[in-house]
Amino acid sequence: MSTSPRLVTLPDIERAAESIAATCLRTPVVPLVREDGQIPLWLKAESLQPTGAFKLRGATYAIARLDAAERRRGVVSHSSGNHAQAVAYAARVAGVRATIVIPDTAPSLKVEATRRWGAEIVVVPPADRLACAEKIAAETGAVLIPPYDDREVIAGQGTVGLEIAEQVPDLGTVLVPVSGGGLVSGTAAAVKALRPDVRVVAVEPELAGDLAEGWAAGERRVWSVADTSRTVADGLRTDSVGVLNWAHIQAFVDDVVTVTEEEILAATGEIVRGARFVVEPSGAVAAAAVLAGTVAPTGGTTVAIASGGNVAPETLARVLV
Template sequence: MPLVGLEELRAAQRRIAGVAVRTPLMPAPWAEDGNRRLWLKPENLQPTGAFKIRGAYNRLAQLSAAERERGVVAQSSGNHAQAIAYAAKMLGIKAVIVMPDTSPAVKVESTRSYGAEVLLVAPERREDTPGELRERHGYVWVPPFDDLDIIAGQGTVGLEIGEDAPDELDTVLVPVSGGGLISGVAAAIKLTTPGVRVIGVEPELAADAQASLRAGERLSWPVADTYRTIADGLRTPALGVLPFEHVQAYVDDIVTVTEEEIRDTVAVLARRGRLVAEPSGAVATAGYLHRADELRGRVFAAVVSGGNLEPKLLSELLAA
């Protein structure tokens, strides 16, 4: 199974320049604990509010003229949806997005605002519907994570961390869902800054990736189980095939955080870090705040992967 290489990562970095924001690596002095320090990579500052624009644009920009004419179809709970819609609008491509009907309204509305056609389906239909549309209309399928171009685009997050990090950096924390982000980041870190550990963080209620890494095989969790977590962007029931290969090759470990810890971290990032993070975007920071002792690192970087959350939910979490 092919793994993304440094050449593909560098090419993606050049391709998305001027489209995706080169987000800063921000110190978080409020999170210092003795000799332990934290840096944040705020991907919530991207045009669509999440890192997904990197992979989406990298993939769509490489479509042939004939493929662009056909249009694209994707499925997502929200952040990949918005990224595909945004990139497609920039490139003049028709986009049809399948979203579970449990998706936050703010993500659905944002996806439509970029001109995409949105189809809301039951969560158990989100995987099958795009294939049916592709067969019926000839759309080009753009997967959310199981694609080398998507992985390479997301991996530019890791290239930037490696370029901007202090020499003392020893641990990078990354949210895990279908695995596109952690695959790209882990490849970039291991290929450019060897010796730095890459650790995934996911909710206890959707810990299929941790189970898969420790079992040495891809395991799938029932949708009914993964949909219990507040982190709606991390409810994918299994790692993708390509991401699993990258996780096995490059990821040092995966830890989990509780729902209470995720909720608490959203509030901490807003109050102390002045960053609006959705629950999915807060899990890596939660890993630092609540698992640092077991991770045994000294200088951490955590990816704040997205900030698209309902205002009402943010208000509730801040009031808790």
């Protein structure tokens, strides 16, 4: 007989917040000001984290939960870039050895940043990254730190939602970018526990819309890496939302929408100009839903999570022309 997975709770997220406080920033919520002076939404600036993305929260908490024997064996993970950097950085802070499996399609900027934090890098084709990480874990005893389908990782990412609920008294809507679903799972769990009337909307690139398809069908859907790799939002190219993440999304998310490639790039440029901090296309996906008119503001303040800022210079130049 199957049982429902145990969801992350507010006390889980509060424990995570206390645990990661010394390593992760409490990032600001800042206005996006349009040329006409209007403020259509506010942005949770996770691109200001030491590794340039929210992923540091979940990685830091997952590594903090390891016992002494596990720390001695080291950690291994797989990622297209932002989780890779997060695990490498968190492992370095904790004095733990880290090996990261990275797909050969990952931006060189993110690969080199991961290497700078001291991790050993293994590069493989995108479809092989999980199997390779699992093989390394089996052969070396290293602890696998999943990018999203994990209770500790979800609790760590949930500290973003905890902060938003505390920082914005008149919060009305929170928009969250989605790939594997760690950020939206934790954020939605925290927001709904503290502010049940707040609307939580998950946002995906249209070209990586496995969650949107599953949401419409009422069942989790899996897309191929070849499909999701088409999007310019390279941080959102995983093949599917995780199993545990799907359960959280069903429990706590109010709606799922998608945005086009053109809308993502337009939002990237508008955030840099209007909020005056750097985001990568993945980090602009949530805001794009409002800026393109896909999600209309309702009562209260609308906040979009700007999830990361590890953008290649040529991409940034392209959107600022």
